Amino acid sequence: MLLVKEIRLPLECGQAQAVDAALKRLHLTQGQIAGAEIYKISVDARRGRPVLVYTVAVELGQKGAERSFEGFAPSVSILNKQTFSIGTGSTVLEHPPVVCGLGPAGLFAALVLARQGFRPVVLERGPEMERRMKQVLGFYESGCLDENANIQFGEGGAGTFSDGKLTTRIHDPLCGFVMDTLLEHGAPREIAVRQKPHIGTDRLRDVIVSIRNEILSLGGQVFFDTALTGLCVKNGVLTGVRTSSGEIPCETLVLAVGHSARDTFEMLFETGLRPQAKPFSVGFRAEHLQSCIEESLYHEAAGHPALPRGEYQLSHHVGKRCVYTFCMCPGGQVVAAASEKDRVVTNGMSFHARDGKNANAAVVVSVSDADFGGDAREAIAFQRALETRAFQAGGGGYTAPAENVRSFLNGEGRLRITSVQPTYPRGVHAADLGALLPDELASALRTGLSAFERKLRGYTAPEAVLTGLETRTSSPVRLVRGENMESVDLPGLYPCGEGAGYAGGIVSAAVDGVRVARTIAEYYRPSRA
Ligand code: FAD
Numbered sequence: 001m002l003l004v005k006e007i008r009l010p011l012e013c014g015q016a017q018a019v020d021a022a023l024k025r026l027h028l029t030q031g032q033i034a035g036a037e038i039y040k041i042s043v044d045a046r047r048g049r050p051v052l053v054y055t056v057a058v059e060l061g062q063k064g065a066e067r068s069f070e071g072f073a074p075s076v077s078i079l080n081k082q083t084f085s086i087g088t089g090s091t092v093l094e095h096p097p098v099v100c101g102l103g104p105a106g107l108f109a110a111l112v113l114a115r116q117g118f119r120p121v122v123l124e125r126g127p128e129m130e131r132r133m134k135q136v137l138g139f140y141e142s143g144c145l146d147e148n149a150n151i152q153f154g155e156g157g158a159g160t161f162s163d164g165k166l167t168t169r170i171h172d173p174l175c176g177f178v179m180d181t182l183l184e185h186g187a188p189r190e191i192a193v194r195q196k197p198h199i200g201t202d203r204l205r206d207v208i209v210s211i212r213n214e215i216l217s218l219g220g221q222v223f224f225d226t227a228l229t230g231l232c233v234k235n236g237v238l239t240g241v242r243t244s245s246g247e248i249p250c251e252t253l254v255l256a257v258g259h260s261a262r263d264t265f266e267m268l269f270e271t272g273l274r275p276q277a278k279p280f281s282v283g284f285r286a287e288h289l290q291s292c293i294e295e296s297l298y299h300e301a302a303g304h305p306a307l308p309r310g311e312y313q314l315s316h317h318v319g320k321r322c323v324y325t326f327c328m329c330p331g332g333q334v335v336a337a338a339s340e341k342d343r344v345v346t347n348g349m350s351f352h353a354r355d356g357k358n359a360n361a362a363v364v365v366s367v368s369d370a371d372f373g374g375d376a377r378e379a380i381a382f383q384r385a386l387e388t389r390a391f392q393a394g395g396g397g398y399t400a401p402a403e404n405v406r407s408f409l410n411g412e413g414r415l416r417i418t419s420v421q422p423t424y425p426r427g428v429h430a431a432d433l434g435a436l437l438p439d440e441l442a443s444a445l446r447t448g449l450s451a452f453e454r455k456l457r458g459y460t461a462p463e464a465v466l467t468g469l470e471t472r473t474s475s476p477v478r479l480v481r482g483e484n485m486e487s488v489d490l491p492g493l494y495p496c497g498e499g500a501g502y503a504g505g506i507v508s509a510a511v512d513g514v515r516v517a518r519t520i521a522e523y524y525r526p527s528r529a
Contacts, residue, residue: 001059001060001081002066002069002076002078002079003039003055003056003057003077004025004056004057004058005074006053007021007025007054007055007056008052009021009054010052011050011052011307012306018038018052019036019037019056021056022036022058023058026058026072026076031061032061034060034061036056036058037057038054038055038056039056039057040054040194040195041053041054041055041193042195042196043307043308045297049299050297050298050299050304050307066078081176082173082176084174084176086112086116086518086521087522088522089520089522090523090525091524091525092526093251093525093527094527095248095249095251096121096527097113097250097252097253097254097520098120098123098241098250098253099113099121099122099256100122100123100228100241100255100257101123101124101255101261101499102122102124102155102157102222103256103258103497103498104156104159104497104506104507104510105157105254105256105258105496105509105510105513105516106124106254106256106496106497106513107157107211107215107513108181108509108510108513108517109256109516110122110215110220110222111211111214112514112521113254113517113520113521114218114220116517116526117219118520118526119219119220119221119526120221121221122215122221122223123223123226123241124154124224124226125225125228126150126153126155126224126225127148127154127224128154128212129154129156129205131149131154131224132149132154132156132160133205135149136161139336139398140336140425143398143426145338145340145341145398147339150338151338151347153258153260155212156205157258157509158258158259158260158498159505159509160201162204163200163329163332163348163350163354164198164201164203164352164506165198166182166191166198166506167507168508172511174514174515175507177514178507178510179192179197179507182207185210186203186206186210187199187204188203188352196311198352199352200350200352200353200354201350201351201352223245225244226244228257228264228267229243229244231268231271231493232249233271233490236490236491237491237492238252238253238490238491239492250492251492252492252494252520252524253493253494254496254513255493255494255499255500256496256509256513256516257497257499258499259499260339260472260499262340262380264499265376265380265477266377268479269376273479273489273493274480274489275376276375276376276480276501277372277376277378277379277476277477278501279368279369280367280379280383281365281366281367282364282367282437282471283323283364283365283445283468283470284346284362284469284470285362285424285470286405286459286466287334287358287465287467288358288359288420288458288459289358289359289419289420289463290309290331290357290358292461293310293312293359294309295458296310296456296458296459298310311328312325312328312361312456313326314455314459316448316451318365318448319444321365321444322365322366323364323365323445324364324448325362325363325364325452326362327347327362328359328361328362329348329349329350329354329359329361330350330354330359331353331354331355331356332351332423333349333424334346334348334360334424335349335424336398336400336424338391340384340387342388342391343384343388343390344394344398344468345387345470345471346362347470347472348360348361348362356423358420362473363449363466363470364445365444365445365448371441372476376476380476380477382476386469387469387471389436389469390468393429393431394426394428394429394431397426398426400424400426400427400467400468401429401431401433401468402415402422402433402465402467403432403465404416404463405449405461405465406460408449408466409449411434411435413431413432413433415430415465418463420463420464422465422467428465428467433468436469474498475498475501478501479495480495481494481500481502485519494519494520496512496513
């Protein structure tokens with residue numbers, strides 16, 4: 001198959017014209033090919049009126065004829081589709097592997113193990129999807145937080161109430177396996193072709209439940225409302241796990257607990273493991289009108305039906321720190337993402353249609369040892385202190401502190417709500433966000449926000465609102481693993497996903513789950529019992 005790249009067409013042209021343009025470039029007619037389809041679409045809005053940039057996949061009629069197009073490189077390349085295969089291990093596992101956590105990392109690890117015949121036992125501290133959704137909505141209405149069923153915990157993990165963005169900076173061929181699996185389980189077809197694919201929280205939830213059902217159909221077991229509470233270790237080797245419902249013997253444990261499992265990290269410390277601190281970022285959520293963002297990005301073409309909802313990613317270096325936006329949710333809403341009582345944490349999500357009035361994104365600044373001290377407990381304590389301050393500044397009841405961007409730049413603590421209605425579900429309360437952060441961080445964020453205005457006009461417009469604090473940007477800890485992906489502290493333990501410090505985002509966490517499962521499957525073989 002050939003990939004014909006960089007076909008730049010005006011917004012008014014459709015996909016058929018992109019295919020025609022690809023064939024023209026190859027000097028081929030429809031009669032000479034076996035098929036052609038859109039492989040990727042992106043938008044280039046950097047200069048003047050935006051254009052759509054297509055990559056078209058062309059299947060030639062004659063097998064092996066691709067080589068004769070090598071001279072067309074780099075605008076034409078040969079696509080060799082990667083196939084995913086797993087070897088078979090030899091050491092018999094006496095007990096099924098245990099997978100702890102049903103976020104993307106645990107879900108994909110369990111799926112791959114189940115497909116390899118291992119019948120994994122999955123532990124998830126939170127409830128299954130339907131009950132989890134009720135609990136989250138109940139919290140939004142009542143302000144009663146369930147510490148095991150919230151935006152961080154429960155079936156699907158942290159990204160369930162998300163924008164479901166599937167962009168990742170890792171270039172692992174396993175990303176293709178993850179995308180194909182999501183499609184098999186009902187993700188919208190367009191994720192295969194969009195340069196910046198997203199599923200949306202509504203569609204993602206069904207995909208997760210469908211994958212869980214495949215795990216069950218292959219003999220896996222999933223225990224909801226069941227937390228890992230301890231590890232059984234004999235002669236320096238893992239022999240089982242303690243859970244809130246009793247002990248389970250096992251020789252292998254995939255630990256995919258995400259970045260918010262602070263009690264689990266504490267349990268690891270107490271068991272003698274050595275989680276290490278790692279850098280992360282803190283800040284707040286910015287909200288603007290989606291229409292204003294699109295006017296800045298797309299100019300007079302804003303609102304054209306051929307254009308996707310406008311997205312941005314901004315960054316600015318301030319000394320050794322980086323201030324950047326991430327997890328941008330076009331047409332989305334800010335979520336109340338606390339998992340511990342009397343703490344406020346923000347994050348963002350959107351539905352597949354991305355049709356809300358506001359755009360939101362995290363605006364954060366990097367922090368490291370120098371800010372919180374060198375060890376993992378101190379890193380977590382630093383996060384907690386900020387979350388407690390945010391709770392207090394919001395006035396209680398999980399109301400979040402907020403102020404206008406301009407007010408933050410001037411250190412005024414004022415909130416005047418006009419066209420941008422803050423979407424944080426527990427309501428907002430005017431507060432000086434800068435006073436909640438160490439001075440150096442607040443000052444870096446001010447410099448960064450001012451620089452963003454030069455990159456995206458209107459970023460500091462008077463109506464724009466900041467809501468805080470955003471502290472769960474990535475894991476504050478790393479559980480170091482050796483070459484075979486096992487913990488360097490405990491044979492049999494496989495730290496996995498974001499909580500272990502080896503992923504950041506839905507796709508990279510899922511890929512890490514696949515890699516860990518593949519490592520286990522290529523060393524062990526399931527017992528017959
Ligand atoms: P998690 O998804 O955190 O899953 C860990 C699971 O382990 C949880 O279900 C938890 O309940 C369970 N668990 C924890 N402790 C225990 C225990 N002791 N016993 C049993 N179970 C336990 N990323 C993107 O790529 N795109 C996005 O659009 C996006 N939006 C986001 C929006 C929000 C609101 C949030 C919170 C995150 C978002 N992210 C997004 C980040 C993404 O969700 C995470 O990077 C990803 O979910 C990490 O996957 P994971 O499996 O490693 O951990």
